[in-house]
Amino acid sequence: xxxxxxxDQVRETVRGLFADAASIEIKDMDVGVLSRVxxxxxxxxxxxxxxxxxxxxxxxxxxxLHSMFDVEGAxxxxxxxxxxxxRLPTFLYASSEIVVLDKVPNVVSYKCVDxxxxxxxxxxxxALGRMHGQHWNQTFPQLAKVPGIGASLPRExxxxxxxxxxxxxxxxxxxxxxxxxxMAAMHDLCVRLSADDGVGRVHDAVGGWxxxxxxxxxxxxxxxxxxxxxAMWLLDWATSGTSNPLRDVAFFFIxxxxxxxxxxxxxxxxxxxxxxxxxxxxxxxxxxxxxxxxCVVNQFVILVVYNELTMSLAKQGGSVxxxxxxxxxxxxxxxxxxxxxLDACAHLDLDTLLDDVAR
Numbered sequence: 001x002x003x004x005x006x007x008d009q010v011r012e013t014v015r016g017l018f019a020d021a022a023s024i025e026i027k028d029m030d031v032g033v034l035s036r037v038x039x040x041x042x043x044x045x046x047x048x049x050x051x052x053x054x055x056x057x058x059x060x061x062x063x064x065l066h067s068m069f070d071v072e073g074a075x076x077x078x079x080x081x082x083x084x085x086x087r088l089p090t091f092l093y094a095s096s097e098i099v100v101l102d103k104v105p106n107v108v109s110y111k112c113v114d115x116x117x118x119x120x121x122x123x124x125x126x127a128l129g130r131m132h133g134q135h136w137n138q139t140f141p142q143l144a145k146v147p148g149i150g151a152s153l154p155r156e157x158x159x160x161x162x163x164x165x166x167x168x169x170x171x172x173x174x175x176x177x178x179x180x181x182x183m184a185a186m187h188d189l190c191v192r193l194s195a196d197d198g199v200g201r202v203h204d205a206v207g208g209w210x211x212x213x214x215x216x217x218x219x220x221x222x223x224x225x226x227x228x229x230x231a232m233w234l235l236d237w238a239t240s241g242t243s244n245p246l247r248d249v250a251f252f253f254i255x256x257x258x259x260x261x262x263x264x265x266x267x268x269x270x271x272x273x274x275x276x277x278x279x280x281x282x283x284x285x286x287x288x289x290x291x292x293x294x295c296v297v298n299q300f301v302i303l304v305v306y307n308e309l310t311m312s313l314a315k316q317g318g319s320v321x322x323x324x325x326x327x328x329x330x331x332x333x334x335x336x337x338x339x340x341x342l343d344a345c346a347h348l349d350l351d352t353l354l355d356d357v358a359r
Contacts (some may be wrong), residue, residue, distance in 0.1 A: 010055045013098050018042050018051065033313050034062050039103065052103040053092065059316070066096040068238035073099065074142040075237040083134030084126045084213075086223075104233050107224040109129075113329040115258035116220035118265055124223065125249065125269040127232060129276030132245035135213035136279045141243045147241030148216040149251070150302035155203045161305045163194035169304045173338065175352035180259075181338045189345050197284050199301055206244050206298045209291055210281065213325055216245040219256035246288070249273060250295035250340075254303075259339040284304065293344040300341040303334060 007026050014024050022045040029037045040053040057063030073094030080090060090102035110116060116124070146152045167187070174183055193199055215222075216239030223231040249270070251260045274288045303310070310330050317323035 003248070006036055006057050007038070009057065009098060010040060012149060013093060013100060014040055014042060014053065017092055017100065018044070020044055023133040026055075030318065030322070034059060034065055035318055040100075043225045052105065053308065054089070054101050054103045056099045057097065061316075065238075069094065069096045069099060071144045071240065072236070072238040080141065082130065083172045084234070085130045085134075085202050088234050089233060089235065102280065103225050107233065108227055109134045109224055110220045110256075111329075112219050112221045113325075115261055116252075116256050117259070120220070120225070121257065121261065121265045122269050122272045123230065124152070124220075124252070125273040126276045128218070128248060128252070129273035129278075131215075132248070133277040133279050136277075136281070137211055138213065139211070140213060140240070141242075142237055144216065144241035147214045147239050147243045147264075149239055150256055150299075150306055151216070151243065151247070153238075153302055153305060154156040158203055158301050158305060159197060159200040162190075162199050162301050164320065165307065166190040166194070168306050168333070169307050170338075172307070173334050176335075178335050178338065183344065185342060186338055193301075202294055202297050202301070202352045205294050206247065206291075210283070211242050212245040212339050213248070214241055214245060215248050216240050216243070218248040218252045220252075221256060222274045243296065244291070245298070246291045249291070249292055250299045254296065254337045254340050255333055256301055259336050259338070262331045262336070262340065263343070265333040287327065290348065293348050296340045299336045300344075303337050307334065 010026055011024050013315075015021055021042045023039040023043045023045075027039045027041075029039050034055045036059060038055045038057075040055050042051040042053065055067075058069060073096075076088075076091040077092060087104075089104050092102065093100040110120075167190075170183055170190070173181065193202075200284075202227050215234065215237065219237055222234060222236045224235065226232070239250075252264065264266055268321070270289060270292060271285065274285045277283075311327065314323050314326035314330060317326050
């Protein structure tokens with residue numbers, strides 16, 4: 001679908017929502033990689049205040065997105081929201097081709113590559129803990145069967161591909177000023193993780209833990225912050241569903257927090273998450289920490305295996321500068337993932353971890 005025909009689809013959908021629209025102005029927001037996102041302004045002949053909307057459409061080269069759009073529609077129309085402490089934008093319309101929401105006014109947003117401001121991290125994790133606690137061990141069959149970015153990667157693929165792909169992953173990162181990453185230590189740890197079904201055992205441990213409502217793409221760029229209050233909006237529920245909730249926490253820190261700020265706030269933020277989780281199950285803070293680090297290792301494995309595909313997505317940028325910006329962002333995520341992986345192995349001791357997981 002061309003840009004013009006995609007805009008025509010947005011216009012047709014919005015006109016169906018507002019039959020009295022006098023004009024519909026559509027502007028590409030130039031955000032997102034897999035989807036096109038548009039800012040839509042609707043004016044009315046009656047003189048009523050204009051309506052500001054956001055419309056999202058899947059890029060035609062990614063047909064798998066249609067099922068993700070169905071998931072987002074199911075989240076807004078078939079899922080209770082009273083246990084979600086984040087605010088949600090007003091839902092207007094969803095299909096496998098388009099999602100339309102009211103634009104949230106007077107908000108502040110942040111890019112993942114710049115990182116979540118340090119003073120935002122604890123409040124975010126506190127709210128996430130409340131959300132996970134409210135949905136503890138519940139299931140959501142109407143949402144994604146395998147929720148989360150990269151979560152569909154099966155055990156066998158991880159175990160067979162990771163040993164072949166970690167070396168080129170590290171070599172690529174070494175070319176891009178990752179001087180603070182101990183590449184020799186990374187290589188040694190990856191070799192040890194690859195042995196004796198280590199990758200598969202981590203996969204099993206993460207997949208066999210408690211479940212809750214997973215957002216699945218939980219990072220700072222999917223959060224909007226009210227300009228004058230503590231309110232937070234959480235967007236993009238297209239990969240939500242039932243899964244290990246600590247995957248949201250690991251994803252948040254790796255994708256949208258600088259390594260320095262992660263290290264400065266990690267323990268405090270995880271304690272706040274645990275305190276707000278408040279579940280009846282006898283789960284200690286140490287158990288939360290251990291599962292968090294397991295999820296960090298698991299997320300690192302996913303990034304390694306999917307790295308070639310991820311880097312190819314940078315070519316979807318509409319300009320040379322946009323492509324370079326996307327590639328820089330992906331490399332920064334890989335950089336953060338390496339440092340988090342090193343920290344995970346230091347906290348848990350990889351050999352002990354794998355022995356524990358095997359039992």
